[in-house]
Amino acid sequence: MTPLQALQKYFGYNAFRHQQEAIIGQILSGHDVMALMPTGGGKSLCYQLPAVLMPGLTVVVSPLIALMKDQVDSLNVNGIPAAFFNSSQTPDEQRDIITRLKSNQIKLLYLAPERLFGTENKLIDFLKSLPVSLFAIDEAHCISHWGHDFRPEYLMLAHIKDHFNKIPVIALTATADKQTQKDILEKLALHEPTVYVSSFNRANITYRVLPKNKSFNQLLNFLADRRNDSGIIYCLSRKSTEALAADLKAEGYSAEAYHAGLDHTTKARNQEAFLRDEVKIMVATIAFGMGINKSNVRYVVHMDMPKNIEGYYQETGRAGRDGLPSDAMLYYSPGDTIKLKGFVTLENNEEQSRVLLEKLNDMATYCELHTCRRKYLLNYFDEDTADNCGSCDICLSEFKKFDGTLIAQKALSAVYRLNQGFGLGYVIDFLRGSKSEKIRDEHKQLKTYGVGADISKAQWQRYLRELNAHGYLQITDDAYPVVKLTDKSEAILKGLEKVELTEAQIIEEKTEEALPF
Ligand code: ADP
Ligand code: ZN
Numbered sequence: 001m002t003p004l005q006a007l008q009k010y011f012g013y014n015a016f017r018h019q020q021e022a023i024i025g026q027i028l029s030g031h032d033v034m035a036l037m038p039t040g041g042g043k044s045l046c047y048q049l050p051a052v053l054m055p056g057l058t059v060v061v062s063p064l065i066a067l068m069k070d071q072v073d074s075l076n077v078n079g080i081p082a083a084f085f086n087s088s089q090t091p092d093e094q095r096d097i098i099t100r101l102k103s104n105q106i107k108l109l110y111l112a113p114e115r116l117f118g119t120e121n122k123l124i125d126f127l128k129s130l131p132v133s134l135f136a137i138d139e140a141h142c143i144s145h146w147g148h149d150f151r152p153e154y155l156m157l158a159h160i161k162d163h164f165n166k167i168p169v170i171a172l173t174a175t176a177d178k179q180t181q182k183d184i185l186e187k188l189a190l191h192e193p194t195v196y197v198s199s200f201n202r203a204n205i206t207y208r209v210l211p212k213n214k215s216f217n218q219l220l221n222f223l224a225d226r227r228n229d230s231g232i233i234y235c236l237s238r239k240s241t242e243a244l245a246a247d248l249k250a251e252g253y254s255a256e257a258y259h260a261g262l263d264h265t266t267k268a269r270n271q272e273a274f275l276r277d278e279v280k281i282m283v284a285t286i287a288f289g290m291g292i293n294k295s296n297v298r299y300v301v302h303m304d305m306p307k308n309i310e311g312y313y314q315e316t317g318r319a320g321r322d323g324l325p326s327d328a329m330l331y332y333s334p335g336d337t338i339k340l341k342g343f344v345t346l347e348n349n350e351e352q353s354r355v356l357l358e359k360l361n362d363m364a365t366y367c368e369l370h371t372c373r374r375k376y377l378l379n380y381f382d383e384d385t386a387d388n389c390g391s392c393d394i395c396l397s398e399f400k401k402f403d404g405t406l407i408a409q410k411a412l413s414a415v416y417r418l419n420q421g422f423g424l425g426y427v428i429d430f431l432r433g434s435k436s437e438k439i440r441d442e443h444k445q446l447k448t449y450g451v452g453a454d455i456s457k458a459q460w461q462r463y464l465r466e467l468n469a470h471g472y473l474q475i476t477d478d479a480y481p482v483v484k485l486t487d488k489s490e491a492i493l494k495g496l497e498k499v500e501l502t503e504a505q506i507i508e509e510k511t512e513e514a515l516p517f
Contacts, residue, residue, distance in 0.1 A: 143155060146180045205316060401501070
């Protein structure tokens with residue numbers, strides 16, 4: 001049987017997607033492979049189909065027990081004998097699987113990495129006695145510290161090649177930047193692997209970022225014409241998922257919370273209800289979602305900024321797996337960046353902090369973009385694309401550009417007068433001529449004090465960030481970020497160059513969120 005015939009016979013599909021065919025061919029000829037495909041891209045088929053065609057057993061390592069059962073059930077329905085091993089099974093059930101494995105009656109065996117090497121390699125030694133044809137490592141980025149979802153038990157997989165030197169291994173992930181990719185290849189010790197990177201573009205998802213301002217009201221606005229849609233709303237903290245789910249329920253929405261701190265039964269119940277469309281909205285921490293295969297998620301909202309682009313892209317990627325138009329909305333406050341920076345430096349050593357802070361900065365840059373968001377995301381994963389996607393808030397927006405030279409000059413001279421030693425909040429208060437005692441008396445004497453009183457705090461914040469994005473000024477990465485000039489500043493101050501700014505996209509409210517610095 002050819003791969004195409006098997007595709008039709010066992011999976012009922014007419015054609016391969018992305019690079020499935022090439023990947024499958026490579027495995028069938030005995031080579032190691034790493035495949036990067038977006039969520040919903042069709043990774044499972046890349047090992048399930050070879051499993052059907054190869055003579056022996058395919059061992060699938062996957063981090064999620066919940067997911068295994070679904071996969072195994074649907075394989076069995078398709079007439080492909082599959083089983084999983086996990087701690088929820090009775091000894092009898094496990095014995096039965098072992099018997100079937102011994103008589104070569106199972107084509108795919110799913111297990112978690114800690115099983116494979118648990119109790120002194122008992123299982124791996126047993127597997128050695130079987131004709132194993134292929135190892136598939138799902139969610140392979142879990143092996144890397146640089147990935148956003150490191151799982152220590154994945155490190156044990158580094159020993160697979162010690163035990164099964166000649167058996168091909170396929171590593172699969174929907175999320176790996178260059179560093180993580182390299183790490184996966186090294187840690188798994190793949191032999192001359194071919195790396196396949198599919199396009200990560202999710203053309204049916206529209207990306208939007210809004211400055212966070214009374215985010216619950218913003219959310220209600222967003223949800224107003226999506227009452228019957230299924231969606232995921234991500235929050236940073238466990239507490240806020242429960243609070244937000246309760247608030248949404250009070251507004252008549254069908255919502256439940258999900259986070260790692262909930263007891264097993266509640267988690268399982270909420271997840272099940274969401275998958276069955278009995279609950280429309282899942283308000284969750286990032287603990288929710290990996291391996292959740294729900295095709296009709298119409299939107300993913302981030303109430304807080306994620307820690308990095310990989311996580312953000314994977315989370316937003318859970319929308320629109322069915323290919324229908326879907327939305328990704330993020331409410332952004334610079335305060336989130338500061339909060340996350342605090343966590344990073346608190347929890348990690350210096351080397352790790354450096355990398356994680358860099359990733360955090362990339363994420364903040366994304367939120368403050370004035371150019372196509374899709375392009376930025378795809379470039380981040382080393383994929384090139386057109387300048388204008390036509391379906392992100394920037395490309396869709398009609399925010400006009402205007403000559404912002406005067407505004408820029410006011411801002412830059414304020415920074416200069418303040419000896420480049422103060423944060424964004426202080427510079428803005430100074431520009432606006434705030435009477436606050438926080439502004440030093442000697443600064444109140446300066447000529448620049450109050451030259452920007454006609455512009456609101458929120459607008460100033462936006463302009464200064466845009467000037468930062470264009471490199472006319474710089475906001476440092478310190479714990480207390482300071483606004484400084486750059487080598488591009490002088491030409492502006494001297495009037496040698498003009499600056500274009502974007503009309504502020506701001507929801508003005510009387511009570512502005514206090515700036516965190
Ligand atoms: P991933 O694991 O990459 O997120 P899945 O393997 O779950 O994605 O596949 C996503 C969906 O696409 C599944 O419903 C799967 O059956 C379907 N699919 C996979 N390959 C094909 C194909 N060649 N043609 C049509 N549908 C496919
Ligand atoms: Zn765009």
